[in-house]
Amino acid sequence: TPPTEGKMFIKALFDYDPNEDKAIPCKEAGLSFRKGDILQIMSQDDATWWQAKPEGDASPRAGLIPSKHFQERRLALRRPEILVQPLKVSNRKSSGFRRSFRLSRKDKKTNKSMYECRKSDQYDTADVPTYEEVTPYRRQNHEKYRLVVLVGPVGVGLNELKRKLLISDTQHYGVTVPHTTRARRSQESDGVEYIFISKHLFETDVQNNKFIEYGEYKNNYYGTSIDSVRSVLAKNKVCLLDVQPHTVKHLRTLEFKPYVIFIKPPSIERLRETRKNAKIVSSRDDQAAAKPFTEEDFQEMIKSAQIMESQYGHLFDKIIINDDLTVAFNELKATFDKLETETHWVPVSWLH
Ligand code: 5GP
Numbered sequence: 001t002p003p004t005e006g007k008m009f010i011k012a013l014f015d016y017d018p019n020e021d022k023a024i025p026c027k028e029a030g031l032s033f034r035k036g037d038i039l040q041i042m043s044q045d046d047a048t049w050w051q052a053k054p055e056g057d058a059s060p061r062a063g064l065i066p067s068k069h070f071q072e073r074r075l076a077l078r079r080p081e082i083l084v085q086p087l088k089v090s091n092r093k094s095s096g097f098r099r100s101f102r103l104s105r106k107d108k109k110t111n112k113s114m115y116e117c118r119k120s121d122q123y124d125t126a127d128v129p130t131y132e133e134v135t136p137y138r139r140q141n142h143e144k145y146r147l148v149v150l151v152g153p154v155g156v157g158l159n160e161l162k163r164k165l166l167i168s169d170t171q172h173y174g175v176t177v178p179h180t181t182r183a184r185r186s187q188e189s190d191g192v193e194y195i196f197i198s199k200h201l202f203e204t205d206v207q208n209n210k211f212i213e214y215g216e217y218k219n220n221y222y223g224t225s226i227d228s229v230r231s232v233l234a235k236n237k238v239c240l241l242d243v244q245p246h247t248v249k250h251l252r253t254l255e256f257k258p259y260v261i262f263i264k265p266p267s268i269e270r271l272r273e274t275r276k277n278a279k280i281v282s283s284r285d286d287q288a289a290a291k292p293f294t295e296e297d298f299q300e301m302i303k304s305a306q307i308m309e310s311q312y313g314h315l316f317d318k319i320i321i322n323d324d325l326t327v328a329f330n331e332l333k334a335t336f337d338k339l340e341t342e343t344h345w346v347p348v349s350w351l352h
Pocket of ligand 1: 178179182213214215216217222223224
């Protein structure tokens with residue numbers, strides 16, 4: 001029997017330091033952890049404080065961590081907007097929803113609705129990342145590491161990193177072929193640069209949720225289909241995909257088991273130093289539209305990275321800072337090598 005059988009593991013979706021927790025009964029007994037850490041649950045007997053230890057830690061001593069319910073509740077209280085949100089997703093008729101929404105907005109000034117919402121347990125806990133139950137996933141022998149999603153702000157160097165990876169081993173890595181509705185150019189062939197389809201078919205495919213993402217450019221549609229990811233994986237290649245972070249949640253399934261890497265910019269000082277003579281490609285791959293970086297581009301990149309990290313940080317499996325391209329590339333490569341050998345932790349919900 002596998003040694004993990006009968007054990008319960010969770011992935012932490014937030015950083016925790018017991019020394020900064022006013023509520024913990026005994027700080028010395030607390031277990032500190034970082035977002036992304038895998039913890040083994042030793043006891044859930046107490047509704048507020050669970051006992052856990054880092055996964056793989058042989059020592060029998062467990063530490064206290066806030067329970068999921070407790071952590072969700074206090075996080076929701078700190079972010080009152082979460083308390084208002086569930087009314088949007090409830091089963092009420094839309095007129096009813098609008099009324100209650102307005103009511104709670106008005107009452108928010110007096111703090112009354114917050115209390116009422118909490119009492120009725122109506123906040124949407126999905127928006128309060130705390131822990132996710134995970135399980136080790138045993139890969140088939142021939143199976144390469146699934147889908148790797150690269151996310152990061154415009155200009156951070158995601159395309160260069162992707163290209164370097166691809167040319168480092170074209171047998172090993174693959175990228176998706178996008179769909180477009182524009183006419184094929186003479187030097188292009190169908191299925192290589194793009195899959196060329198009609199506007200009508202594109203619109204039908206969008207309606208049938210066949211795209212992970214799509215956009216419009218000069219009156220034509222462009223998009224990445226789910227099937228294009230499947231065909232890369234079917235060749236037993238690691239599929240490299242760069243998308244907006246909000247699309248990641250649609251890919252989090254057992255079929256794709258995405259490993260999400262966030263490419264993060266360094267400090268603004270380092271950006272100014274390292275990108276002085278570089279050019280920014282603002283739309284996906286349009287080299288022709290490349291322009292030198294401006295101070296606003298740097299600020300925008302930092303701001304956008306901060307927003308991505310605060311909104312989607314709990315979905316990132318790895319963060320790589322792209323200060324120096326070669327260093328970042330080596331770190332990326334090392335991450336990939338490790339991925340092929342180490343245990344995958346996948347959410348239990350993917351197995352159902
Ligand atoms: P072109 O028509 O010159 O080949 O591409 C023009 C633009 O289409 C690219 O610069 C990029 O902005 C956009 N594009 C290409 N592929 C995709 C895709 O898969 N998804 C989206 N949203 N846009 C794409």
